[in-house]
Amino acid sequence: MSSLGDKHGATGINPKKLTYEEQVKLSAEAPNLGVHIANRLVELGCTTAFAVPGDFNLLLLDQLLKHPQLQMAWCCNELNAGYAADGYARKKGIGCCVVTFSVGGFSALNAIAGAMSEDLPVIVISGVPNSNDYAQNRVLHHTTGMTNPASGGFNQQLRCFKEVTCYQATLNHVEDAHRLIDEAISAALVRKKPAYIEVCCNLADATHPSFTRPPVPYMLPHAHTNPNSCQAAVDAVGEVLDKAIKPVLLAGPRLRHGHERDAFLELAQSSKYAVAIQPDAKGMVPEDLEGFIGLYWGSISWPCVCEIVESADVVVCCGTVWTDYSTVGYSLLLRPDHIINVGDHRVTVKSGATYGCITSEHFLSALAKRVKPNPTAVTAFQRMSTPMPPPERQGPNEQLQVKVLFKHIQEMLTPNTCVLSEVGDSWFNTQKLRLPRGCAYEMQMRYGSIGWSVGATLGYAAACAPSVYDIKACDISQLSGTEGMHQGKEATEQPNRQAVMAESQHTRVISLIGDGSFQMTCQDVSTMLRYGLNPIIFLINNLSYTIEVQIHDGPYNAIMNWDYEGMVKCLNNGQGRLWTAKVQTEEQLEDAIAKATNEHKNHLCFIEVIVDRDDCSKELLEWGTRVGAANGRPHSPH
Incomplete structure (x- = not known):
């Protein structure tokens, strides 16, 4: 089962687990659609949802409030509700925001685009018009006035969210709501991206036999690793590293999720290589780790780190993400033929062979058992670097710097x-x-x-x-x-x-x-x-x-x-x-x-x-x- 913890190894709130029967009893009635959604969120440790009320989600909010372990935080606007769900997901592994149709959802769109970019599972739940209105040619408030299905009908918001979420579902009848909810949440957790769920405003308190059954526990199996491909990659990379003079490990932000971070630390400890981090990987690698040399950010790296990384004959990049921001306007001097890329279920050795169907966790753990210790780059860094003195104390009336x-x-x-x-x-x-x-x-x-x-x-x-x-x-x-x-x-x-x-x-x-x-x-x-x-x-x-x-x-x-x-x-x-x-x-x-x-x-x-x-x-x-x-x-x- 995949870990839902944060990148620092903690899991935040760990509420007392209730049986499904206890949840139903505490909800004071058989679970309806809204209560069922609340049950699924709480089951995953998402015990706070960030919401802004609007007429299309009011009945849904009533149902969410019935769950004794799901707390609702009422925000001032939907943009901040989305940002709050982003921050919550960074700590807990999953976040949730609840908005109303159109005027609320479009406001949250920017925040959810950020969660998409940052690989954060955020569940966006939007109340939408009455299920009967989807079959009728009428103009409703909170719409753009286009009712023709060929023009999008009431689907403008869903179509926009398709660009910034990995899964979208409209619950305009309850028969398959159980399946759609589980598919949306599972997609978010597996792909580490936001998911979007629409709930018709008249169905939030609707019941269905599927809601009374105990939910199937979320079992998120690790992505499949082909053992032959993994072994071939370990052999190829191990051979390169055996010949390397000053190898370096570089950690990126995609070590946030799952067990990849633990496997990376296992490799760092066994190899004794110098370890650097990208800016948004800060906090993922303990800075008191033996071999930790600091931030690699091109020309604005920590002192001497850029020189060590860019002069290395092999740089093992794990979970790295390269953008104009992280490369300082594409100004890095890393040579592609010196890089081994580990991530996205594959391993690429320098500019040559690529080995697919491999998880970072399995590869890094296997490589940790294969490599020989080589602290040469660490020793070179220690010779070069000198501690930076803290700023001098300012005068009593001097402008704070x-x-x-x-x-x-x-x-x-x-x-x-x-x-x-x-x-x-x-x-x-x-x-x-x-x-x-x-x-x-x-x-x-x-x-x-x-x-x-x-x-x-x-x-x-x-x-x-x-x-x-x-x-x-x-x-x-x-x-x-x-x-x-x-x-x-x-x-x-x-x-x-x-x-x-x-x-x-x-x-x-x-x-x-x-x-x-x-x-x-x-x-x-x-x-x-x-x-x-x-x-x-x-x-x-x-x-x-x-x-x-x-x-x-x-x-x-x-x-x-x-x-x-x-x-x-x-x-x-x-x-x-x-x-x-x-x-x-x-x-x-x-x-x-x-x-x-x-x-x-x-x-x-x-x-x-x-x-x-x-x-x-x-x-x-x-x-x-x-x-x-x-x-x-x-x-x-x-």
Whole structure:
């Protein structure tokens, strides 16, 4: 059975398993379509769904609410609900968002495209029009006005989701709903991609005999490996590695799922090769691993890593993904005839033979038993590299520098933290952090949608909650009267129900978000407050879309300056566990971090960091220049 755990080896919430009969009893009635969907999600450990109500999904939401182990988190908009499901799936292995037809689904489309790009199983459930309307030529609200089936009828949303999901199903009758639901969820889990399910608004409470049967447990067998092909690949690669002088292992983001990561670590430990990572594989390989040399990102790699990787005579690439972003505008100097590619169920040896029908897990584990130790590249790296001294302390009235901010973030990291980095300069600064074993790291490297991190913070933080967490009990909007109202940032007396999660949360999320990104999706900070989540959000205020400035500057990259600290207080409206600060010096930053990690550890802590507009990392300058040049290549007729 395939693991549904996150890339760091944890599985987040592990709710007490109920028998199907217990679930039915607790649901107070025989399961209907909506309850059946809830049962299937909970069975897989997806115990929180992120939703926005709309008239086509209201009956469905009523049924989902009946399941005692499925918690509903009500988001401010569908885009953030999709991002939250993305963040949740990164921790739990599967996520879910529930939207309404058209006006909701199209809003979520961008977030689901990101999950598609990032290989995340997210189940999108959309309420759609009454099943009777599909056979009638009438115009409905929330449609484009085209009713002719030849023009798409009510299928415009489904057709759009075909481009960003691996499976689509419309439940417009209950006879085959059981099968379609299982096929959709299975496809998402096997292919590591989102799946899309439409539920007609009048069928959410419909029953069917298939819903009363205990569900067949999900058994996700490992992809088949041809033993002869695998052995031939091991022999061929082993022969190449035996002759190699300075072999290197390179880990990519597709080691996130299943057991490939464990097999990769087995190979790293047995071979003693130097181990480097791609940017979005950060956190997948322990950084205290013997042989770990750090980040390989072309010309903006960690010191000396680029030289070691690009001078290696053999680079074994495992789960790697090559884009213009990860290659710094296609500027890498890796030679194809030095690369052994492992992934996508095949192994390619340099520029020659390809061996198919092989899983990475089986191949890497077998290769680990075949190779001979060769630490030559590690020794060369140790001779070349020298530790980088931390930035010097700034004066009491000196403008805070970004590199000083990250010096202090480094000191915050523990095995019980997760660094979540927004698109922008935070990418390059968080890549320099040394993660202690157990510390998680997340970024949206391939899709790169600014604003992703707010919803992803919500989802990841919710996924970190222990099994005692009850999002309904934490929901401060359900407090009667003025309970919980009018409590400022220094408040310490809060409703017990709201503190359930914060006081028992295992992993605390540290999010680094730029001001431009925050303006895209800031509303769902209120959702974090509503449910008592306690991330630490560093809002880096530099008055611009910094990453676009470095790729191609123009007046359009300047943004309106907000009072971000004041806005978050406004979103809270005195109701939740919130502590805020605005810092401009190192001394103020130290004080804010001390309070956020001690007396306000159960609060959502929002720290607005004021920095100079032109204070960005040299890595962003280099990367932006090269990516901009790649974007500006003259047209070449094909």
